[in-house]
Amino acid sequence: MNEKDKSVLTGAHFINGDVACAEGAIAAGCRFFAGYPITPATEIAERMAERLPHLGGTYIQMEDEIASVTAILGASWSGVKSMTSTSGPGFSLMMEGIGLGIMTETPCVIVNVQRGGPSTGLPTMVAQGDMMQARWGSHGHYEIIALCPSSPQEMFDLTVKAFNLSELYRLPVLIMADEVVAHMTEKVVIPRPQSLKIINRRKTTVSKDKYMPYAAGARIVPPIAHAGDGYHIHITGLTHNEMGYPQIDMETHQRLVKRLIDKIRVNIDKITIIEEDGMNNAEVIVCAYGISARTSMLPVKLARKKGMRVGMLKLVTPWPFPEQKIRKISRIKGLRRIIVPEINYGQIALEVERCVAGRQKVITLPHGGGGTHNVEEILDAILDN
Helix, strand or coil: CCHHHCCCCCEEEEEEHHHHHHHHHHHHCCCEEEECCCCCCHHHHHHHHHHHHHHCCEEEECCCHHHHHHHHHHHHHCCCCEEEEECHHHHHHCHHHHHHHHHCCCCEEEEEEEEECCCCCEEEEECCCCHHHHHHCCCCCCCCEEECCCCHHHHHHHHHHHHHHHHHHCCEEEEEEEHHHHHCEEEEEECCHHHCCCCCCCECCCCCCCCCCCCCHHHCCCCECCCCCCCCCCCCCCCECCCCCECCCHHHHHHHHHHHHHHHHCCHHHHCCEEEECCCCCCEEEEECHHHHHHHHHHHHHHHHCCCCEEEEEECCCECCCHHHHHHHCCCCCCCEEEEEECCCCCHHHHHHHHHCCCCEEEEEECCCCCCCCHHHHHHHHHCC
């Protein structure tokens, strides 16, 4: 059997982050991909186009990103795990579809490999400028889950995680990658399928005459029935009742939106992933995500060699934002400042500053895009008295 025909390519591979992302999706059970080519995410689509036909899956190149995101929503309702990938301009076009996916509680995964912007910007060069767009890009009030990989290995691992979260909480989950991680080629270890934790959406067990598509009960997340299962299903982006029918009144809207928000807020401790290193008694903390977390590792190490007590806080899930954790960290005795390097002019840094609430000094290390921070500027910020 040709290696590309195997459902999961187990073992060690020397691949870039985009390819690792595609393989993570396949390992998670994704069998539908709709997308439109866009740098620097195109290799994800190319890999899925190559692999899915051998797995009984479907790849469709759509006419644009609006069609791509709505196609994966429809595929998900047919019972198939689905994904799309894009970059900044395409991500902007997907905003209405993301809101539709949240309102209809449709599990799927959307990968944004960030590049320099605004507009067409730097198509082949790195940035992290879409972080606030990921949180607030669609209109209305909602909660979102976003994961930020810092390596090709994490592109694989977090893609599997994104599908699990999407299936568990029934919503679109975002992978907010960046050009450097996507195009970085490293060793990626793909475990045996039986060792992977794979979560599938909870299906309804009630009879067809009693099924209500959006009756969640105490579990907050309603079970699902797929189109073609024989159940009566009505799916709309309008405010709807438990049967899925439009019901346009304040009470229904407040009840629905609160439940959509509570799916995330009630489970935030289960969803949020952060990595801590050297946080006890730290006098300086570097807080970063994505490639900026990767480029912060050496300056943190060099500062420690100089005798500085430096902690490293990596935000694997910037959304939902780990507010309580940041507040707790801001009370570390002897802490003097928190440094936030990111390839934008201060987006996640503002969230850190909000949660710190003046208890510590928050230093933003901005970068306009087109490259990563150099070691010296992060080291200088750590050592600055």
